[in-house]
Amino acid sequence: MNPDLQKSSRLFKDIIFHIIVYSLALVTIAPFIWMLLTSVKDIGDIFIYPPKWLPSKLHFENFSRAFQAAPFGRYYLNSIFVAVSVTLGQLFTCSMAAYAFARLQFKGRDILFYVFLGTMMIPYQVTMIPSFMVLYWLGWVDSYKAMIVPGLASAFGTFLLRQFFLTIPKELEEAAYIDGCSKFRVLWQIIIPLSKPALATLAIFTFMGTFNDFIWALIVVNSEHLRTVQLGLAVFRDRYVTDWDLLMAGSVMATLPILIVFFFAQKYFIKGITLSGIKG
Amino acid sequence: MWNKFLQRKKPVIHPSAGTSGKNIFTALAFLSPTLVIFCTFILFPVFFSFYLSFHKWNMFSSDRAFIGFENYRRLFTDPEFWMVLKHTLVYTLGTVPLNMVIALLIALALNRRIAGKRFLRTAFFTPVIISPVAAALIWRWIYDPNFGLLNYFTGLFGLPSVNWLNDPNTAMIALIIMGVWKTVGINMVLFSAGLQGIPDNFYEAADIDGAGRWAKFWHITVPMLSPTTFFIMIMSMISSFQVFDIVYVLTSGGPLGATKVIVFYMYEYAFKFFEMGYASAVAYIFFAILAILTLLQVKFMKTRAGYRAI
Numbered sequence: 001m002n003p004d005l006q007k008s009s010r011l012f013k014d015i016i017f018h019i020i021v022y023s024l025a026l027v028t029i030a031p032f033i034w035m036l037l038t039s040v041k042d043i044g045d046i047f048i049y050p051p052k053w054l055p056s057k058l059h060f061e062n063f064s065r066a067f068q069a070a071p072f073g074r075y076y077l078n079s080i081f082v083a084v085s086v087t088l089g090q091l092f093t094c095s096m097a098a099y100a101f102a103r104l105q106f107k108g109r110d111i112l113f114y115v116f117l118g119t120m121m122i123p124y125q126v127t128m129i130p131s132f133m134v135l136y137w138l139g140w141v142d143s144y145k146a147m148i149v150p151g152l153a154s155a156f157g158t159f160l161l162r163q164f165f166l167t168i169p170k171e172l173e174e175a176a177y178i179d180g181c182s183k184f185r186v187l188w189q190i191i192i193p194l195s196k197p198a199l200a201t202l203a204i205f206t207f208m209g210t211f212n213d214f215i216w217a218l219i220v221v222n223s224e225h226l227r228t229v230q231l232g233l234a235v236f237r238d239r240y241v242t243d244w245d246l247l248m249a250g251s252v253m254a255t256l257p258i259l260i261v262f263f264f265a266q267k268y269f270i271k272g273i274t275l276s277g278i279k280g
Numbered sequence: 281m282w283n284k285f286l287q288r289k290k291p292v293i294h295p296s297a298g299t300s301g302k303n304i305f306t307a308l309a310f311l312s313p314t315l316v317i318f319c320t321f322i323l324f325p326v327f328f329s330f331y332l333s334f335h336k337w338n339m340f341s342s343d344r345a346f347i348g349f350e351n352y353r354r355l356f357t358d359p360e361f362w363m364v365l366k367h368t369l370v371y372t373l374g375t376v377p378l379n380m381v382i383a384l385l386i387a388l389a390l391n392r393r394i395a396g397k398r399f400l401r402t403a404f405f406t407p408v409i410i411s412p413v414a415a416a417l418i419w420r421w422i423y424d425p426n427f428g429l430l431n432y433f434t435g436l437f438g439l440p441s442v443n444w445l446n447d448p449n450t451a452m453i454a455l456i457i458m459g460v461w462k463t464v465g466i467n468m469v470l471f472s473a474g475l476q477g478i479p480d481n482f483y484e485a486a487d488i489d490g491a492g493r494w495a496k497f498w499h500i501t502v503p504m505l506s507p508t509t510f511f512i513m514i515m516s517m518i519s520s521f522q523v524f525d526i527v528y529v530l531t532s533g534g535p536l537g538a539t540k541v542i543v544f545y546m547y548e549y550a551f552k553f554f555e556m557g558y559a560s561a562v563a564y565i566f567f568a569i570l571a572i573l574t575l576l577q578v579k580f581m582k583t584r585a586g587y588r589a590i
Contacts, residue, residue: 024404028464
């Protein structure tokens with residue numbers, strides 16, 4: 001074959017390949033674009049056929065209307081408070097436990113570790129009902145504690161951090177022990193600063209998982225002032241069934257923080273996915 | 281992904297570690313926050329829900345009657361239970377293969393030379409990270425019978441307008457489409473990791489032998505990827521079985537129960553009717569199904585471990 005012709009046929013194939021992949025990507029993100037555009041549309045642009053992609057005029061007041069229709073500000077604070085508390089709590093409890101499993105020698109350590117790992121296989125639906133009862137007995141139903149406390153430990157997080165701690169050379173700690181440091185200080189001042197990538201992965205994972213959680217909040221929360229964004233949005237859906245401008249404004253508000261976190265910390269999140277094969 | 285870690289080296293024992301009697305207290309101090317939560321919200325619940333599954337209890341009364349296998353008998357004779365199990369299976373069989381094929385194609389495409397790889401990866405992954413509630417709301421709007429995008433697009437091809445979410449015949453299809461869209465990114469990332477694990481010299485050797493692209497795909501990529509594929513298949517099946525959030529917001533199990541899945545059924549019995557014993561029996565049957573899938577996974581991982589592309 002003529003080398004020029006071969007070259008141009010390869011170029012042609014390459015272009016087709018790019019078009020196919022980019023169209024698929026476009027289809028994937030089209031729902032987001034549709035959400036964003038709808039959230040600033042006039043009612044007249046929404047109830048129209050065929051659908052109009054671009055709003056004729058930008059109605060940012062849809063957002064303030066959504067804020068008036070439901071206390072989204074409060075929902076936000078609740079979601080962020082719960083997600084941050086759970087994340088910080090898990091970073092603390094998981095590093096402590098991971099340190100014990102990685103560095104301390106005690107009887108039954110390996111058995112305990114494998115039992116612990118095994119619990120990752122238990123679906124949350126199995127523990128959901130009795131966990132709710134425990135909260136009921138403690139008088140914690142319908143409180144922040146109910147949303148935060150059960151999330152304060154994680155087998156996945158402990159596992160992730162333990163694996164990371166094992167890769168840290170122990171010579172670094174030896175010098176500290178010789179200087180008479182306690183184990184807690186070694187963990188705090190040597191291991192933790194060296195484990196930032198693993199801690200970041202765990203933090204992102206936990207934050208996103210908790211922020212997006214729906215079923216647990218649905219079960220343990222009744223009061224309006226405790227609702228998270230996700231729960232608030234689900235209730236909002238029942239009240240404003242076809243007010244698509246408001247519903248999409250609400251959806252934008254519920255997705256935006258996560259999208260921002262994700263774009264900045266994508267690397268860590270994808271690492272977490274490949275390690276666990278699950279989404280949280 | 282998992283066993284790779286389990287096979288890693290054993291923990292190093294610190295030379296300055298003292299006698300084991302003192303160590304157990306130190307270890308307990310480090311483990312205690314985790315152990316307290318773990319025992320209260322995982323270990324106790326696992327056993328307690330098993331115990332509950334043999335009782336009739338509405339949670340608020342002090343009367344907790346032992347009824348033996350009655351909950352299980354009732355469950356297996358309840359036509360609605362079989363119906364929700366069937367819906368869960370249909371959802372799983374509908375999403376998993378479709379999801380895996382699309383995810384593999386995307387992963388293969390992104391494994392080649394392509395402009396804007398980072399952008400593409402982000403685009404395909406975005407549906408995974410956003411909240412299921414917001415995602416389901418967006419899709420409700422897309423599926424709107426009068427002004428939705430989907431009917432507009434199918435209309436361009438001359439197809440009749442469909443009331444996707446209110447027609448029992450199409451609601452499950454709508455749920456499956458959304459489910460695939462929402463989760464395909466996870467499997468794309470996992471397939472990508474698997475593809476990167478295949479050593480380049482396999483392909484180089486095949487090039488020397490004059491193998492074509494298809495031959496390389498079928499004789500190198502597919503077999504080398506099979507542990508990853510199996511892992512993804514089981515993981516996807518497990519998470520499809522657990523679907524709840526998107527069902528709750530997209531269809532609320534309707535119309536006429538056409539999309540009611542097993543977790544939704546369990547949720548209703550536990551937190552709407554407060555039949556905690558019966559709901560626990562459902563939870564245990566559900567657990568048994570997932571445990572079988574998990575065991576398959578573990579067994580396969582063990583037998584095929586030598587085959588891994590590491």
